[in-house]
Amino acid sequence: MEATKVVDAKGLACPMPIVKTKKAMNELETGQVLEIHATDKGAKNDLAAWAKSGGHELMKHEEESDVLKFWIKKG
Amino acid sequence: MAVKPMTSKEVAKKVMNKEPFFILDVRNEGDFADWKIEGENFDYFNIPYFELLDGVEVIMDKIPTDKEVLVVCAKEGSSVMIAEFLSEAGLSVSYLVGGMKAWSEHLEPINIGNLKDGGEIYQFVRLGKGCLSYMVVSNGEAAIIDSTRMTNVYIDFANSINAKITHVFDTHLHADHISGGRVIAEMTHATYWLPPKDAAEVTFEYRALEDGTEVTIGTTAINIHALYSPGHTIGSTTFVVDDQYLLSGDTLFIDSIGRPDLAGLAEDWVADLRESLYKRYRELSEELVVLPAHFMILEELNEDGSVAEKLGTLFAKNHGLNIEDEEVFRKLVTENLPPQPNAYQEIRETNMGKINPDEEKQREMEIGPNRCAVR
Numbered sequence: 001m002e003a004t005k006v007v008d009a010k011g012l013a014c015p016m017p018i019v020k021t022k023k024a025m026n027e028l029e030t031g032q033v034l035e036i037h038a039t040d041k042g043a044k045n046d047l048a049a050w051a052k053s054g055g056h057e058l059m060k061h062e063e064e065s066d067v068l069k070f071w072i073k074k075g
Numbered sequence: 076m077a078v079k080p081m082t083s084k085e086v087a088k089k090v091m092n093k094e095p096f097f098i099l100d101v102r103n104e105g106d107f108a109d110w111k112i113e114g115e116n117f118d119y120f121n122i123p124y125f126e127l128l129d130g131v132e133v134i135m136d137k138i139p140t141d142k143e144v145l146v147v148c149a150k151e152g153s154s155v156m157i158a159e160f161l162s163e164a165g166l167s168v169s170y171l172v173g174g175m176k177a178w179s180e181h182l183e184p185i186n187i188g189n190l191k192d193g194g195e196i197y198q199f200v201r202l203g204k205g206c207l208s209y210m211v212v213s214n215g216e217a218a219i220i221d222s223t224r225m226t227n228v229y230i231d232f233a234n235s236i237n238a239k240i241t242h243v244f245d246t247h248l249h250a251d252h253i254s255g256g257r258v259i260a261e262m263t264h265a266t267y268w269l270p271p272k273d274a275a276e277v278t279f280e281y282r283a284l285e286d287g288t289e290v291t292i293g294t295t296a297i298n299i300h301a302l303y304s305p306g307h308t309i310g311s312t313t314f315v316v317d318d319q320y321l322l323s324g325d326t327l328f329i330d331s332i333g334r335p336d337l338a339g340l341a342e343d344w345v346a347d348l349r350e351s352l353y354k355r356y357r358e359l360s361e362e363l364v365v366l367p368a369h370f371m372i373l374e375e376l377n378e379d380g381s382v383a384e385k386l387g388t389l390f391a392k393n394h395g396l397n398i399e400d401e402e403v404f405r406k407l408v409t410e411n412l413p414p415q416p417n418a419y420q421e422i423r424e425t426n427m428g429k430i431n432p433d434e435e436k437q438r439e440m441e442i443g444p445n446r447c448a449v450r
Contacts, residue, residue: 015153018125041439042149049103050125 001060001071003035004028010039010067017043018050021072025056028074033059036070043068078158081145081169083181087202090114090373091183091380097142099134099168101127101157102149102175110443112147112178112203113373124153131160138166150174176438179203182228184210185381187366190317194293198366198381199228205370205445206252207382210238211316213293218242219259220314220322221368224437226255230262240265242290244299245426246324246368247311248273250337251416251445253437254426257281270303273310273338278428284312304355306348307333307447309340313356321363321386326351328367329375329384331448332395334412337419341409349404352396361387369445394450408449417443 007024009017017038025034036047044061047070051058055075062069089096095116100107101124111119120137127134138144138161146161146168148154154170161168171178182199189195194213201207201223209220210229217238219229222245233240240263243256247270257279260267268290271283286303300315307325311333314322325333332352335344363386370382377383390396398404416422418440424430425437432440 013152014148014150015124015128015156019128019156022125022128041435045103045106046123046125049123053123053126 001033001035003071004032006035006037008037009043010037012038013040014042014046018046021047021050025072025074030074032074034072034074036072038068038070039066047072077167078155078162079169080172082172083178083203084183086112086145086171086178087181087183090202091376095142097139097144099138099144099146099157100148101146101153106149110175115373118142124148124157127157127160131157131164135164140166144168145171147171148174150176175203179438179441180225182208182223182225183380184232185379187381187383188319188364191319196316196320197232198383199223200380200382204252204441207366207368207370209322209366211292211299212236212238215239216241216293218244218290218292218299219256220244221246221249221324222255222259224253224255224258226258226262229255229259239263242266242268242292242299244268244284244314246270246313246322247308248338248423248426250419250423251447252441253422257428270310270312272305273308276427276429302355304351306335306344306351308338309344309347311351315359315363319364321359321365323365324368325447327356327365327389327393327396328369328371328448329365329382329389330393331371331450332393332408334447334449335408336412337415337447338423341412345405345408348408349401356386359386361385361390365389369447371445371448371450412449413446416446417441
C-alpha cells in the first residue's frame with residue numbers, strides 16, 4: 001500500500017503513538033494514507049478507535065516481528 | 076495547579092472507606108464499559124484521551140471542583156498527559172500510578188481473625204479483579220491458598236511476619252486468573268497441592284489433594300481439612316481451617332454461587348454442584364465463617380473491606396442456596412450465564428503449565444472482571 005508519510009512510533013508508550021499520528025495526519029490531504037509503526041500493544045485498539053472518531057479509515061494493519069503496522073486513510 | 080500521583084493502595088483505601096471520589100477514565104469506551112474501578116460513592120466520566128489532544132475545554136464542565144479527581148488510563152502515560160492539561164486549566168487532580176494494570180494487580184492484606192492455638196488467617200483482597208486469596212499462619216509457618224500471580228506480595232508478607240511458607244494450595248484449577256501457586260512453591264520449596272481431578276492435564280509435579288486430606292501448619296494443630304465439593308470444576312475442593320473457617324473456593328460466594336461451565340461441562344456438573352451446596356455444605360457447622368475465592372459486587376465487602384460471612388447467614392440469605400426445585404436450579408446455572416472471563420481457556424492452560432506466556436501477556440489475559448459466579 002502506497003503511503004504518503006510514515007510515522008515511526010516504535011518504542012514509544014501510550015499516548016505518544018497517537019499524539020505523533022495525529023500531528024502527522026494534520027499535514028495530509030483528505031484521501032492520502034498515513035503509515036504508522038508502533039510497538040505498544042495498546043496502540044491497536046486506540047488507533048482504531050481514534051481513526052473512527054476522527055472520520056478516518058483504518059485500511060489495514062499487520063504485525064511483523066513485534067512491530068505493529070497500520071495504514072490509515074485521511075477522511 | 077499541581078498534578079499528584081496516587082497509588083492503587085490509596086485508591087483501595089477510598090473504596091474501603093466508601094469515600095466520595097471522582098474518576099475521569101480516559102480509556103476507550105468499550106474498556107470502560109467492561110471494567111472500571113468500582114466504588115460505592117464514586118462518580119465517573121469516561122472520554123478516551125485521544126479525544127482530548129486539542130485540549131480539555133470540552134470536558135471542563137464535567138469535572139467537579141468539590142471532590143477529589145483521579146485521572147485513570149490503561150498504563151499511566153495518557154492519564155499523566157490529561158492530568159497535566161487539567162492542571163494547566165486550573166484544576167488540582169491526580170493520576171493513577173501504573174494505571175488499570177497496577178489496579179488489577181493490587182492486593183490488600185486484611186487480618187480476618189485468630190486461630191485457636193495462636194496464629195492468624197489473612198485475606199488478600201484483589202479489589203481490581205475481585206479475587207481473594209489467603210494465608211494461614213501458625214508458629215512461624217505459613218500456608219497460602221488460591222494465590223494470584225503477584226507472588227512477591229505473599230513472599231514479602233510472609234517474610235515481614237517471620238513466617239516460612241511450607242504449603243501452597245489451589246482449591247481448583249482457576250479459569251479467571253493465573254495462579255501463583257506453582258511459582259511460590261518452587262521459590263520457597265513448599266509443597267504444592269492440587270485436586271487431582273482438576274490436574275489431569277498438568278505438566279508439573281504436585282501433591283494430590285483428596286477428600287479428607289489433613290495438613291498441619293506450624294507445630295500446633297491448625298488443620299486444613301479438605302472437603303471434596305465438585306460443581307464449579309470437577310475437582311473443586313473446600314477447606315475447613317481450624318474448625319472455624321470454610322474456604323469455599325469458587326463453589327460458594329457471599330451473594331452468589333459458582334458457575335459450572337468454565338471447564339466446559341455445565342450440564343454434567345449441575346448435579347455435583349447441587350450436591351456440594353445442598354448436601355455436603357448442609358452437614359457442616361453453620362458457625363463456620365465462609366471465605367470465598369471471589370467477590371463480584373462491592374456489597375459483598377464488610378465494613379473493614381474483608382469478604383466473610385457465617386455459613387448459617389448464607390443459608391438464610393444467599394439466593395443460590397435457597398432454590399428448592401432442582402429444575403429451576405439447573406436452569407439458573409446452565410442458562411443465560413454471564414459472559415465468560417477474558418481469555419479463560421488460555422488462563423486454564425497456563426495454570427496447567429501447558430503454555431508459558433510472558434508477564435505482559437499474562438496481564439493482558441487477566442484484564443477485566445472475574446465472572447466466576449451465577450446469581
